[in-house]
Amino acid sequence: MEETSRPHLVVLTGAGISAESGIQTFRAADGLWADHPIEEVATPEAWARDPERVLRFYDARRDQVRRARPNAAHKALAQLEREGFRVSIITQNIDDLHERAGSRQVVHLHGEILKARSSVDERMRYPLPRGGIALGDVCDKGSQLRPDVVWFGEAVPRFDDALELVAEADLLLVVGTSLAVMPAASLLDEAPLATPRVLVDPEASELTTAGVNGLALPAGEGVPLLTRHWRREGRLWLPETVFG
Incomplete structure (x- = not known):
């Protein structure tokens, strides 16, 4: 057919x-989101203000996803x-x-948490079979990598x-x-x-x-x-x- x-x-x-x-969902009363207000880890403003904190948060979420079945x-x-x-x-x-x-x-x-993407070109994506993203990890254009997720306020x-x-x-x-x-x-x-x-x-x-x-x-x-x-x-x- x-x-x-x-x-x-x-x-x-x-x-x-x-x-x-x-x-864990971000509305849950416990888990990863409980101590991380959305505006501090899941917005473009948070990324601009403290990218290291954002990367640490998504590294923890990534570990959780890898353990899940x-x-x-x-x-x-x-x-x-x-x-x-x-x-x-x-x-x-x-x-x-x-x-x-x-x-x-x-x-x-x-988006997909097990991928990173360029901060300047969203078409440039990179799989993350292991590990996470650190400050200084860059795309092929030399721009810092960020989680390949859609943050609040983004299209x-x-x-x-x-x-x-x-x-x-x-x-x-x-x-x-x-x-x-x-x-x-x-x-x-x-x-x-x-x-x-x-x-x-x-x-x-x-x-x-x-x-x-x-x-x-x-x-x-x-x-x-x-x-x-x-x-x-x-x-x-x-x-x-x-x-x-």
């Missing part, structure tokens, strides 16, 4: 899916793709857990790619996000009107809006539950046993 003729599942994932692998939700999405479904993932997360689980079509809206360079994917979705699955971070939250409204929308989140009953089917389960339970139905039937649908 032609790639473009297969039903297209587009998945928007947020911090909740990574939290189940042990990666894909959970059942990551694995279920990758398995769906391996069995012939067309699956595209748009993630707000900067970890590589989707890729390590086996997903091949992943758009990182907010989201791959947002147009995400818009294109959502516009062709046959089913839009949202996992582990409060839909509070813009512009990612606006993607929910960009799918075709007839496209089913499903939100998997423990607080889905409070977060869902009109036209969105909520499944109030953690990602590691809700996503495998849905993908089992889809794999068994060989199609994308809203099973009555789950949604009534």
